[in-house]
Amino acid sequence: xFIAATCTLAELNDASPxxxxxxxxxRALWGSFKIWNAATIGGNxxxxxxxxxxxxxxxxxxxxxxxxxxxxxxxxxDAQDFILDAQKTCLAPGEILRGLHVPAHALAARYAFxxxxxxxxxxxxTLVIGRNDAPGLALTITAATRRPLHIRFAxxxxxxxxxxxxxxxxxxxxxxxxxxHGAPDWRRHMTLRLAAQITLELxxx
Numbered sequence: 001x002f003i004a005a006t007c008t009l010a011e012l013n014d015a016s017p018x019x020x021x022x023x024x025x026x027r028a029l030w031g032s033f034k035i036w037n038a039a040t041i042g043g044n045x046x047x048x049x050x051x052x053x054x055x056x057x058x059x060x061x062x063x064x065x066x067x068x069x070x071x072x073x074x075x076x077x078d079a080q081d082f083i084l085d086a087q088k089t090c091l092a093p094g095e096i097l098r099g100l101h102v103p104a105h106a107l108a109a110r111y112a113f114x115x116x117x118x119x120x121x122x123x124x125x126t127l128v129i130g131r132n133d134a135p136g137l138a139l140t141i142t143a144a145t146r147r148p149l150h151i152r153f154a155x156x157x158x159x160x161x162x163x164x165x166x167x168x169x170x171x172x173x174x175x176x177x178x179x180x181h182g183a184p185d186w187r188r189h190m191t192l193r194l195a196a197q198i199t200l201e202l203x204x205x
Contacts, residue, residue: 001107003063004099005042009054012041018061018106021129024113028053028124042097048083050177051124051143053115055083059148060111060129060140063100070094076101083147085174109133112201114194115143118182125182126191130198132205139195141166144187146174156203163192 003012009026010033026036029044029052044054045065058065058079065077069092079100083089091097110132115124126144130137137156142148149169157165170176176184176191 001102001104002099003041003102005040005045005097007041007099009036009039009041009044018109018111021060021111021113022057024115025053025057025129028056028115028127041100045082046089046091046097048085048087048089048147050086050146050179051127051181052083053124053127053142055079055148056127056129056140056142058082058100059142059150060131060138061100061102061106063102063106065100066098067091068096068098074098080148080150086146086177106131110202110205112198114198116190116194123181126187126194128191128194128198130195130202132202137199137202139166139198141170141191141195144177144182144191145170146177149173156199159196162195162199166192166195 009029012022012026041054044052045058063079065079065082067075067077069075077090081090112130115127117123117125124143127142129140135155137153139151140148151165151169176188178184
């Protein structure tokens with residue numbers, strides 16, 4: 001499946017069998033229907049804000065970013081490598097994000113979604129997506145981290161293994177994010193809690 005970078009959030013909802021996850025990610029970007037009809041998938045990714053829900057969606061779906069280069073060629077980059085840091089992408093001067101290629105296996109998978117904010121309609125302080133990769137699990141974390149992180153487990157982890165893997169991955173990529181939308185220790189606590197909930201939900205399925 002191909003999702004153009006110019007696809008709006010409103011258009012995305014009906015785009016695929018993974019529509020429920022797409023709807024949850026769309027609603028994580030708080031705004032009116034006017035914003036959803038104007039904001040694009042590519043714009044959300046290229047802003048590279050830690051709370052960008054479309055970045056979390058792209059990573060969770062194992063998407064590949066197609067990038068147009070100034071010399072007329074194009075290159076492919078895994079979605080998890082597109083955002084390098086807060087407000088920093090892998091795009092070189094003159095390059096344009098054309099869209100996302102999503103593999104069929106990701107569209108057919110079972111997902112669990114959790115998100116937390118300091119206020120009811122505030123910007124995400126943590127956003128966690130789990131995917132059932134039986135017998136294992138794939139976990140995507142953003143908003144609480146400087147860039148989207150993707151962690152794979154060969155088998156469903158116990159609580160200790162889950163927490164250790166998350167802490168190790170976050171530490172390797174700049175630590176827990178800190179801004180007015182949530183302190184690092186609170187983001188850490190909520191991320192570990194939501195990840196544990198997701199793990200139990202998908203294991204039960």
